[in-house]
Amino acid sequence: MSSEDVKALRHDGKPGNRLFFIGHVKGLALQITPKGSRSWLCRVTVDGQRRNIGLGPYPTISLSEAKRQAQLHHAKAYAGTDPLQAREEAAKAREAERAKALTFEEAARRFLPSKQAGLRNKKHAAQWESTLSEYVFPIIGKKPVAEVDVEDVQKVLLPIWLKVPETASRVRGRIEAVLNWARVMKCRPANMANPASWKGNLEHVLPEQRKGGKHPALRLEQAADWFAALRQMPGTAARALELQTLCASRSGEIRGLTWGEVDLERAVITIPGARMKAGEPHRIALSSAAMKLIQATPRTPGQPLVFPGAQGRQLSDMSLSAVVRRMQAKAEAEAIKRGDEPGKAGWRDVETGKPAVPHALRSTFRDFASEIGHFPRELAELALAHRIGSKAEKSYWRGDMLERRRPLMEAWAEFLGA
CATH class of the missing domain: 3.30.160.390 (Integrase, DNA-binding domain)
Structure with missing residues (x-):
């Protein structure tokens, strides 16, 4: 034919x-x-x-x-x-050869859509890509994913491990997730250990992040759910903790808050130096959500405290911690009803697995400012009432940048779902 x-x-x-x-x-x-x-x-x-x-x-x-x-x-x-x-x-x-040539960035971009699809909050989904793009891709993005080792992971983490510990911990977890995906997809040898794993691996080569231990912090991915659960809790202590969260303040600053320190017309709280850790007055730019909370708080004639405790006295720090413990207990009880493991339920620190505590909300706020809000470091530090710069640097600062901090506090409240 x-x-x-x-x-x-x-x-x-x-x-x-x-x-x-x-x-x-x-x-x-x-x-x-x-x-x-x-x-x-x-x-x-x-x-x-x-x-x-x-x-x-x-x-x-x-x-x-x-x-x-x-x-x-x-x-x-x-x-x-x-x-x-x-x-x-x-x-x-041929497929095996192509897999060997797959770079870490290419692997991450193939993995991200499936991970992001499982995240309800679009900002959380964007956070995965932004942290990888900022901290990981510039260092190991072009390296074949099959060849990434412990030294590579250290190169990524060491510059930020002590500087922004919570962010660094999340970056470590995201590298680990990408490498696990690469192994499952046969882009890394099945018998090769994950160089970004913590237990028995990086815990032995990375320095301790904070001497004396750190407060178990709320994960950014859970912040909105945690805040929604807090708003369902009754009582004065719960409302004080709600304002503390919105203002990213220390517990004592809110527990001792008086009506004389609140200026509703200018939407600002001014805490005198005598009540501040650094001994200097501190102003807090109130978001619209924080304003609504204060405006809805009943005011007792002759009572100076915004959130008085029993017999009109100041709330104790334990009162706010008790609110968080009740929230955690409720979450664990619901997990038992569902047949889930209670030890993993609720809101826990990404590294220790321990339930988050109120003071660590400031760490969550700091991570939000840098990772999701992309606000300047100085604004976040001023909002937290931290000292910034040397004496020479401080001489160039004029005021506390209160109005520039206001968009940061609004964005934080929006992120929490307030």
Whole structure:
């Protein structure tokens, strides 16, 4: 059969594909579908079993090329090699080579959509990509994902490990997740340990982040759910903790807050130096959510405290901690009802697994400012009433940048869902 004869072949219109054996090579046929698409097929027999091997579309693959390929497959079959199996193994080998060449950034970008799809909050989803882009890709993004080792992970983490510990911990976890995905997708050897894992690995080579331990912090991914649960809690202590969260303040600053320190017209709280850790007055820019909370708080004649405790005295720090413990206990009880493990329920620190405590909300706020809000470091530090810069640097500062801090506090309240 000539090339012109092959070109003239047509489907008969009946259901199913049609095979036209060409005759030049045993088993070589042109397959035509009812819709008219054409492709080459070669039938060979290996160990008494028939193999149908596709050779490609016609006319992309010409008659002469189809004959050449068919002859090669028959030669392999005659030698005892299964051509179909050989092709599959070659394809796997090529895929393995491509997997070895896959860079960490390429692996991360293939992994991210599936991870982000499981996150309800769009900001949390964006946070994954932003932290990887900022801290990881510039250092190991172009390195083959199959070759990333402990030294590479250290290069990423050491510059930020002590500077922004919560952010660094989350970056470590995200690197670990990408490398786990790469192993499952066979882009890393199955027997290769994850160099970003913490237990028995990085815990032995990274310095301690804070001497004397750190407060178990609320994860950014859980902040909105935590705040929603807090707003469901009754009582004065719960409302004080709500304001403390919105203002990113220390417990004592809110527990001792008086009506004389609140300026509702200017939406600002001014805490005197005598009540501040640094001994200097501190102003807090109130978000609209914080304003609504204060405005809704009942005011007792003759009572100076905004959130008085029993018998009109100042709330204790334990009162606010008790609110968090009740929230945690409720979450664990609900986990038991669902049949889940209570030890993992609620709101826990990403490293220690311990339930978050009120003071660590400031750490969560700091992470939000840098990771999601992308606000200047100085604004976040001023909002937290931290000292910034040397004496020489401070001489250049004018005021406390109160109005520039206001968008930061609004963004924080919006992030919490307030």
